[in-house]
Amino acid sequence: MSNSTRAFVGMQNKYDRVVLLVDMDCFFCQVEEKQQPEYQGKPLAVVQYNPWRGGGIIAVNYAARAKGVTRHMRGDEAKELCHDIILCKVPNIREKADTSKYRDAGKEVANVLQRFTQLLERASVDEAYLDITETVNQRVERLQTGSFALKPQELVNCHAVGYENIGEYVNKITNRFANPYVDDERYVLAYDPNDLPAVRQSDLRLLIGACIAGEVRAAVKAETGYECSAGIAHNKILAKLAAGMNKPNKQTILPLSQIPPLFDQLPVGKIKGMGGKFGETVCESLGIKFLGQVLKYTEQDLQRKLDEKSGTWLHNIARGIDLEAVTPRFYSKSIGCCKKFPGRNNITGLKTLQHWLGELSSEINDRLEKDFIENNRKAKQMVVQYVQDIDGQEVASSRSMPLNQCDQETLAKHALELIKTNTKTFLRAGSEAALNNAIKFLGISVGKFETASSAQNSLQTMFANQAAKKRRISVEECVEKPVVEQKAKQTEEGKMKSFFANYLQANKEENVKEKLKVVEKSAEVVANSEAEESKITKLAGEKSKLNATTSSPKKSIFEAYKRKLIDASVAEESSDDKAAPTLTPPEFKESFFAKYLQQQKEVKKDVQQSNKTSESNDSTEMHDLAAELDEIESSNNNPQQEVEALPPPEQPSTSKRKFEQAKANEAATTSNFTSTYAEYAQPELRADLISFVKCDECGAQIPDDVKALQTHRDHHFAQQLNRQLRAEQREDAQRSRLNATNTSAASPTTKPVHAKKAKKASGATPTTTSAAKPVNSITKFLAPKQPLEPPPSCSNATMELCAECKTYVKSVDMPEHLDFHMAKKLQRELNQLEVRTIITSTNKKATPPPANTKLNSTLNSSSANHSITKFFTQIN
DNA sequence: CTTGGCTGCTTCC
DNA sequence: TGGAAGCAG
Helix, strand or coil: CCCCCCCECCHHHCCCCCEEEEEECCHHHHHHHHHCHHHCCCCEEEEECCCHHHCEEEEECHHHHCCCCCCCCEHHHHHHHCCCCEEEECCEECCEECCHHHHHHHHHHHHHHHCCCCCEEEEECCEEEEECHHHHHHHHHHHHHCCCCCCHHHHCCEEECCCCCHHHHHHHHHHHHHCCCCCHHHHHHHCCHHHHHHHHHHHHHHHHHHHHHHHHHHHHHHHHCCCEEEEEECCHHHHHHHHCCCCCCCEEECCHHHHHHHHHCCEHHHCCCCCCHHHHHHHHHHCCCEHHHHHHCCHHHHHHHCCHHHHHHHHHHCCCCCCECCCCECCCCCEEEEEECCHHHCEEEHHHHHHHHHHHHHHHHHHHHHHHHHHCEEEEEEEEEEEEEECCEEEEEEEEEECCCCCHHHHHHHHHHHHHHCCCCCECCCCCCEEEEEEEEEEEEEEEEEECCCCCCHHHHHHHHHHHHHHHHHHHCCCHHHHHHHHHHHHHHHHHHHHHHHHHHHHHHHHHHHHHHHHHHHHCCHHHHHHHHHHHHHHHHHHHHHHHCCCCCCCCHHHHHHHHHHHHHCCCCCCCCCCCHHHCCHHHHHHHHHHHHHHHHHHHHHHHHHCCCCCHHHHHHHHHHHHHHHHHHHCCCCCHHHHHCCCCCCCCCCHHHHHHHHHHHHHHCCCHHHHCCCCCCCCCCCHHHCCEEECCCCCCEEECCHHHHHHHHHHHHHHHHHCCCCHHHHHHHHHHHHHHHHHCCCCCCCCHHHHHHHHHHHHCCHHHHHHHHHHHHHHHHCCCCCCCCCCHHHCCCCEEECCCCCCEEEHHHHHHHHHHHHHHHHHHHHHHHCCCCCHHHHCCCCCCCHHHHHHHHHHHCHHHHHHHHHHHHCCC
């Protein structure tokens, strides 16, 4: 599972995939800003502790970059360029830099990302690849059935390489709907005929990918507070390249057609993997500077000048082809840490060596414990790396050994053994303590992970380990003790919080679905059944409730109902209700939220009454749940959007709240820098991205993946612990849980009886419900085909009659043709609705937040406005 | 003590 | 497979 090497997709899929690279903007700085809200908006850099010249800068935020501060500078240099820069020192634990804060934050982000795809590959602490091909496929299909529509607000802060703005790009796609063959001549010249279907779909698929990217980034922002940039393309290399082209807080599509012109001017070193020695070799041996120049060489040329593998790789890369698969990987393959001991810091004594091995081992051990909790795996190998000074020469070595125990003492002991046995003369002659060869560098890493026996419950282990950790640390550094404890606590707290956030969210969705059933039953609107899903989807955005008032691309009874619910609470909300949560008066939010909960309860009653046939069990559960939810709600866990606008209230002062307050404060104060800093509107979260299973224990909707289920089980287990179950009972529960897990991986409970039920429940999720309904809607949408004579001019291709426009279309192009009609249909509906979209918000009366200025200027610049409006909202 | 440093990975051979 | 090198941030 973890030792999967590089995987590739077939050449035939080179344009089929949609790959996202999400890259956190100056991540370490953001982490510091979140932790110290008063820093927000101010120039800031993170320095690695180092007394010399103010420390080495490892991250610079954009306010500081504007002043010319860069990485590789010393703190003092940064101060010269930017006198008011804030320099955050990365915390020092065990006399070395401790980056766990950033790792935790990175994981927090990755947890959000993971909801969007199974194919998530974490590339580093702050970067991840997402293969979203499947979701894009689904949406393309749904676009055709009308259960999905592109939303302009999802393209905020979105760029497309080679286009002035995203509107132009959309415009191009729109035009192609009308004339599918407009680009064919160029295509035929530039692409293999076999690739044409994929090439024709490319832009639309990337655009949909961009929408998903927008959702992903919005989710990350909403749930973690962090901003990121993203690249959208057909493969990893291109996605990575694209992501770097517009930053921060922006996303960039790299369209197929723009690759050649881009590469013509693109320095070879900009491609991932070519920034170093290899890239230089390429440039030198080919005598080139730009990637596009590689095209002059045949694959054989390249293989000759480089090597077989690199030659082929480069040959493809120069054509924008990268077949490397997004390999699911959440955790790194190895865990390690190291430290340099330059000059006089050389380790010359045995005791010193032991000390540092102990420190490194301690860090490894801590991280292994955490890793074990989260990933249930154990390292089976240890590697110790070291650089010795041998006769004035630096000699690097690394030695490894199998590992059974990973406690600090074992690690340190084995590391020392390894060094000892691999050094000719370890101790200086006649000495018990002096090393013969001074050590200039030490590193320990562990890897070769194997899944631990699942009999060991993660939570239980965690408690045990945390107790052990406290003991250890109190021995070592009394000063550090409270810090570490607090850190651990925060992590757990954060875990729970995010869990509750999901839990809440999921249940709202559940309620919304119930609500939907009631509404639809009474309304008896058959025509709307097809769109049930998208409605659910939209409602999933209840968490970001305000967005719901922003735009609703489809009109329906349900939509109207939802609107009524909202309007009831938003009497005072005027027409300038764009996606700017910070503008909304707090009192509205509070009252709204209260009402919302109230509504939920009422709907639940409705459900109970109308669903006499259904098991009362569920509704009872729901009822209990509601009470629980109320409790959770009242004790602070408001979704962020609602809290954001609150003025500093008298609330429990958790770290999260602090952060949110700070966000609110930030909104009030606009510095020079932030005024030019583009915010993005928050698209609604779309539940159709995730399939859920229902937890029989609590009724919650759990994302249908192993990790989420485990987390959820842990939650229940934790509750049991809180009720002070005895240790034996714990073990029993564990065993039965294990059994349940083995019999049905999807079953979230310990009750084997319910395993099937759970599966059924998952089958009832939106994703599957849609399977049946769209069929109806399609057949409805397409009137019976009439066997008319195809026009003679096209007699050599298989033609079909389009029921909508009564014209003949090539069979192969029918899907796209239907897209066209669907787009038109949506436009009509939208117009009836007179949606208040972001675009229409130009006629702003109230002062818009600086955040949206950029958006408006982008989307409204004449051509953009025109095209997007055309595509999404114009009357046909 | 350094000052184009340091660290943490992955991949190559 | 171990160990070294390379890459990236």
